[in-house]
Amino acid sequence: MKVLPLVLLGVVVGAVISVLLIVLRTLPVQASAEADDIDNLYIFFLGFSGIIFGIVVLFLLVAVYRFRARPNDEREGDNIHGITWLEVVWTVIPFVIVMLCAIGGLIVLRSGDVEAQARTSGQQIHVLGYQFGWKYDYLNQEINLREQSTLVLPVNESVIFELTSADVIHSFWVPAWRMQMNATPGQTNEVSITPTKIGTYEIICAFLCGVGHTGMNSALPDSIIPKVQVVSKADFDAWVAKQKDDAAKAASSAAADSAAGSVD
Amino acid sequence: MTAVLKPTLARCLWTAPAFAALAILITVAARSIFGMSPVLQESTLLTVAYIAGGIGFIVGIGGFDYWWTWMRGGELDPNDHSQHGAHSWGDYFKFNTDHKVIGIQYIVFTFVMFLVGGMFAEVFRSELAKPGQQVLTDQQYNGLISQHGVIMIFVFMVPVFAGIGNYVIPLMIGAADMAFPRLNAVSFWLLPVAAFTLLSSFMFGSFDGGWTGYPTLSEQSGYGMTLYQLGIQLAGASSIATAVNFLVTIIAMRAPGMTLFRMPLLVWANLATSALVVAATPFIAGAQFMAMFDREMGTHFFTVAGNGDTLVYQHIFWFYSHPAVYIMILPGFGIISEVIATHARKPVFGYRAVAFSSAGIAILGFAVWAHHMFASGMEPWLRVPIMLSTLLIAIPTGIKIFSWLGTMWGGVLRMTTANLFAIGFIFTFVIGGLSGVMLAVVPFDVSITNSYFIVAHFHYVLFGGSIMTIYAGFYHWFPKVTGRMYNEILGRWHFWLTFIFSNLVFFPMHYQGLLGMPRRVADYAPEFAWSNTLISIAAFILGASTLIFVYNMIHSARHGKTGGANPWRGLTLEWMLSSPPPIFNFPTTPRVIGGPYRYGEEGAKHAIVPEVEPATVETTV
Numbered sequence: 001m002k003v004l005p006l007v008l009l010g011v012v013v014g015a016v017i018s019v020l021l022i023v024l025r026t027l028p029v030q031a032s033a034e035a036d037d038i039d040n041l042y043i044f045f046l047g048f049s050g051i052i053f054g055i056v057v058l059f060l061l062v063a064v065y066r067f068r069a070r071p072n073d074e075r076e077g078d079n080i081h082g083i084t085w086l087e088v089v090w091t092v093i094p095f096v097i098v099m100l101c102a103i104g105g106l107i108v109l110r111s112g113d114v115e116a117q118a119r120t121s122g123q124q125i126h127v128l129g130y131q132f133g134w135k136y137d138y139l140n141q142e143i144n145l146r147e148q149s150t151l152v153l154p155v156n157e158s159v160i161f162e163l164t165s166a167d168v169i170h171s172f173w174v175p176a177w178r179m180q181m182n183a184t185p186g187q188t189n190e191v192s193i194t195p196t197k198i199g200t201y202e203i204i205c206a207f208l209c210g211v212g213h214t215g216m217n218s219a220l221p222d223s224i225i226p227k228v229q230v231v232s233k234a235d236f237d238a239w240v241a242k243q244k245d246d247a248a249k250a251a252s253s254a255a256a257d258s259a260a261g262s263v264d
Numbered sequence: 265m266t267a268v269l270k271p272t273l274a275r276c277l278w279t280a281p282a283f284a285a286l287a288i289l290i291t292v293a294a295r296s297i298f299g300m301s302p303v304l305q306e307s308t309l310l311t312v313a314y315i316a317g318g319i320g321f322i323v324g325i326g327g328f329d330y331w332w333t334w335m336r337g338g339e340l341d342p343n344d345h346s347q348h349g350a351h352s353w354g355d356y357f358k359f360n361t362d363h364k365v366i367g368i369q370y371i372v373f374t375f376v377m378f379l380v381g382g383m384f385a386e387v388f389r390s391e392l393a394k395p396g397q398q399v400l401t402d403q404q405y406n407g408l409i410s411q412h413g414v415i416m417i418f419v420f421m422v423p424v425f426a427g428i429g430n431y432v433i434p435l436m437i438g439a440a441d442m443a444f445p446r447l448n449a450v451s452f453w454l455l456p457v458a459a460f461t462l463l464s465s466f467m468f469g470s471f472d473g474g475w476t477g478y479p480t481l482s483e484q485s486g487y488g489m490t491l492y493q494l495g496i497q498l499a500g501a502s503s504i505a506t507a508v509n510f511l512v513t514i515i516a517m518r519a520p521g522m523t524l525f526r527m528p529l530l531v532w533a534n535l536a537t538s539a540l541v542v543a544a545t546p547f548i549a550g551a552q553f554m555a556m557f558d559r560e561m562g563t564h565f566f567t568v569a570g571n572g573d574t575l576v577y578q579h580i581f582w583f584y585s586h587p588a589v590y591i592m593i594l595p596g597f598g599i600i601s602e603v604i605a606t607h608a609r610k611p612v613f614g615y616r617a618v619a620f621s622s623a624g625i626a627i628l629g630f631a632v633w634a635h636h637m638f639a640s641g642m643e644p645w646l647r648v649p650i651m652l653s654t655l656l657i658a659i660p661t662g663i664k665i666f667s668w669l670g671t672m673w674g675g676v677l678r679m680t681t682a683n684l685f686a687i688g689f690i691f692t693f694v695i696g697g698l699s700g701v702m703l704a705v706v707p708f709d710v711s712i713t714n715s716y717f718i719v720a721h722f723h724y725v726l727f728g729g730s731i732m733t734i735y736a737g738f739y740h741w742f743p744k745v746t747g748r749m750y751n752e753i754l755g756r757w758h759f760w761l762t763f764i765f766s767n768l769v770f771f772p773m774h775y776q777g778l779l780g781m782p783r784r785v786a787d788y789a790p791e792f793a794w795s796n797t798l799i800s801i802a803a804f805i806l807g808a809s810t811l812i813f814v815y816n817m818i819h820s821a822r823h824g825k826t827g828g829a830n831p832w833r834g835l836t837l838e839w840m841l842s843s844p845p846p847i848f849n850f851p852t853t854p855r856v857i858g859g860p861y862r863y864g865e866e867g868a869k870h871a872i873v874p875e876v877e878p879a880t881v882e883t884t885v
Contacts, residue, residue, distance in 0.1 A: 003673075025778075026775055026778065026779055027778055027779070028778075028779060028780055034707075035711075037707065038707050038708055038711050041705060041707060041708050042702070042708060045698075045701070045702040045705075045708070049698040049699075049701075049702070052694070052698060053694055053695065053698065056665065056669065056690065056691075056694050057691060057694075059669050059673070060669065060672075060687060060690055060691060063669065063672040063673055063675075063677065064672075064677060064679070064687065067608070067672065067673070067674065067675050067676060067677045068677050068679060069676045069677055069678045069679070073676060075609070075676045076609045076610075076676065076863055076864040077608055077609040077610030077674055077675035077676050077863055077864050078610060078674040078675070078864055079610075079611060079862070079863065079864035079865050080610070080611065080613065080674060080864075081611045081612075081613070081614075081615060081859075081861075082613050082614040082615065082616075082617070082670075083613075083670075086670070087614045087617050087663070087666075087667075090662065090663065090666040091617075091659060091662075091663055094658060094659050094662040094663075095659055097701075098655035098656065098658050098659065098701060098704075099655075101655055101701060101702075101704070101705050102651060102652055102655050102705070104705065105651055105704075105705035105706055105707060105708070106648065106651075108707040109647070109648070109706055109707055112707065163641075167480065167484075168480050168481040168484065169478060169480070169481065169574065171639060171714055173714070173715075173780075173782065175711075175712075175715075175779070175780035178707075178710075178711035178712075179710070179711065180639050180710055180711065180712075180713055180714065181639050181641065181710075182639050182640050182641050184574055184575065184640065184641055185480055185568040185574060186568035186572075186573065186574060187573075187575065187641055188641075189640075189641030202780060202789075204780060204782050205782070206713070206714035206715060206782040206783075207714055208406065208473060208474045208481065208783075208784040209481060210406075210472075210481060210484065211401075211402040211403050211406065211472075212402070213402070213406070213784065213785065214397075214402055214405075214785040214786045214787050215402075215787075217782065217785065217788075217789070219780065219788075219789035219791075220787060220788070220789060221395075221789075221790060
């Protein structure tokens with residue numbers, strides 16, 4: 001049996017599988033500037049994966065069908081110990097594919113790094129993970145939200161998250177942003193993202209952090225973790241003003257309370 | 265009465281508690297002398313009791329009898345083989361120095377642990393079958409997933425390959441036994457101690473930090489976490505000792521004429537694996553010692569409060585635990601080469617490439633550990649080299665896959681159950697390999713790491729990979745070990761149920777992960793409800809299909825058709841012996857005269873076993 005036509009048939013079958021995988025891909029909504037690149041990487045992976053899978057499985061099935069022993073078949077196989085050029089080919093082709101993956105990965109990594117370095121403005125938010133929730137401090141606006149508050153962000157403005165943890169390792173994961181970073185006690189991990197769509201998105205702790213880990217997921221029906229809200233610039237400014245106002249009121253009432261306390 | 269003095273399990277019943285009690289007594293005495301308070305520190309006493317009790321168990325079973333006799337200057341007969349070979353089924357419960365007995369001990373014990381670990385999975389799959397939390401508390405759930413991982417990895421997958429290798433490798437290289445039979449037996453008996461240590465942690469709230477046991481969560485856990493750390497050290501010690509034994513056996517005890525390139529590929533695979541184990545396993549043992557010292561002795565290797573660093577634990581842990589992935593698959597690759605060549609009646613295609621790719625994987629395997637840590641906040645520059653090395657390791661793996669296809673091509677495929685598992689393995693392992701390539705690429709990994717995509721990937725590699733190879737090996741050598749044939753019809757049922765339902769369990773998990781379902785959670789968003797129900801049902805059927813295998817093995821071992829010495833007409837040395845092979849294997853030293861896979865060559869032989877031992881054997885080596 002000629003092998004080359006079968007390879008071509010494998011490529012065709014594999015391409016069909018690839019197209020199916022790509023068309024039927026299910027991904028969360030793309031809500032960050034970075035998401036598109038990562039999804040394109042995924043589509044590229046599905047492309048070559050389907051083809052390799054198609055070739056391997058086709059050869060597997062044809063081999064089983066064509067070279068299957070009949071009952072009481074005592075024949076022996078061909079005494080072939082290898083074909084050097086063929087082995088070279090199937091070493092070089094995977095090498096080329098993984099190098100393409102590396103190049104794709106490097107391009108996406110690099111563009112992220114370049115963007116991060118070129119960034120002059122943008123939100124800087126300190127995120128503290130704890131058992132079991134998140135606490136956000138807006139460094140630019142000097143707003144310190146209470147624990148379990150909603151993370152509110154302006155659309156199309158880059159954000160640098162500085163993550164750390166008060167107790168154990170957590171991981172800050174927003175699937176719609178295609179972004180995840182650990183919040184590790186004793187160190188600060190930085191990750192940046194640019195939200196591009198107004199809406200609410202899930203925040204999930206992706207790292208086993210104790211008995212409350214399951215609940216640290218805003219997608220659960222009765223979760224106490226608020227979803228992240230991406231709002232327009234105007235709404236964000238209004239929100240910032242309200243937070244400052246609330247903080248000022250809280251401070252003055254606290255001062256009044258302590259003053260009242262000292263009189264007693 | 266004498267049973268409690270002879271080296272038996274009955275003797276362990278008093279030696280283990282006696283050692284534990286003695287250790288407690290010494291510790292209490294020391295603590296009161298030095299004025300430490302409280303004198304009866306529970307965790308300290310438990311720790312010394314477990315360590316001493318474990319040693320007591322090895323003493324009881326007879327692990328140190330020979331050395332003890334030698335040390336006190338007693339009479340020793342170098343030709344005393346009373347502990348060698350099994351004459352009744354009771355001998356399998358004793359300290360035995362015969363590699364074939366130890367191989368069976370390993371395989372049966374680790375398979376029981378596989379069933380235990382599988383039961384844990386069934387329990388937490390029933391929790392996951394529908395949204396909300398019905399069956400387990402969070403604490404119990406975390407405990408079960410952690411136990412599932414640790415039992416499967418440390419007392420099933422790593423040691424079961426040591427068991428298969430133990431049985432087959434001395435036969436394959438024409439040796440009478442392993443190089444260090446007593447060390448071999450001690451390695452095996454460390455495993456029940458490790459398993460007891462790990463499983464008994466349920467009495468102390470179990471360990472609940474996942475199989476990885478990262479600080480600082482591990483510092484918060486109950487006493488079970490210390491038992492996790494101890495258990496891994498014990499399993500690791502067993503693993504290292506066995507690997508040293510394999511290395512010496514393979515390097516020094518091959519039959520005359522068996523050059524490196526006449527070794528069967530299973531031997532090559534075990535050589536590479538053993539080198540990996542010897543070099544890598546001390547790292548996890550070290551990491552667990554340090555983590556245990558942090559918990560029990562107040563040191564500060566990883567405690568953030570004491571200026572320790574949790575990231576360091578992750579580096580050391582994965583410096584072992586990534587090579588461990590290859591420790592759990594390389595011997596499986598070796599099995600697949602044997603099974604496919606024998607059942608396809610064809611030489612392994614590209615023998616040298618397959619052999620060298622094992623070595624390549626073993627070496628590259630040390631340079632990829634940090635791909636588990638792309639989202640950990642490690643040094644950013646490290647991401648790129650680790651991505652490259654991880655991608656490169658796909659190449660030797662690909663060479664193997666294509667070589668097996670090339671081996672099948674033009675063969676005469678006997679579709680035995682062993683061969684079915686080998687073929688099914690190629691199908692599932694390719695999927696695991698391809699998702700592995702995807703995960704190597706940093707930006708993609710970071711977008712879905714710690715999600716169900718990861719769970720899908722490593723179950724494709726470990727279930728679709730390792731476990732399929734283990735089954736292939738079990739069926740392939742079953743006639744050699746028992747002298748009887750297994751039931752092919754039951755074997756086929758077992759294969760198809762395993763193959764179909766493992767794919768139904770693990771494939772949908774890719775999509776769950778991509779859509780945002782994190783791993784290690786007892787509950788999930790409503791959108792994952794139906795897929796989780798499907799996975800749980802498939803998991804129950806997958807679990808039940810194992811019973812067919814167990815029945816087939818037990819029933820066929822007693823009532824199966826006799827298979828003769830060589831039912832598969834294999835050419836490697838183990839098939840030149842009767843089934844089961846006689847004690848000390850070969851009557852005379854075999855001489856290897858050609859490669860191991862000379863299928864399709866008229867009258868070709870891998871080796872001959874001379875009628876009488878030539879007098880000049882010593883001088884020709």
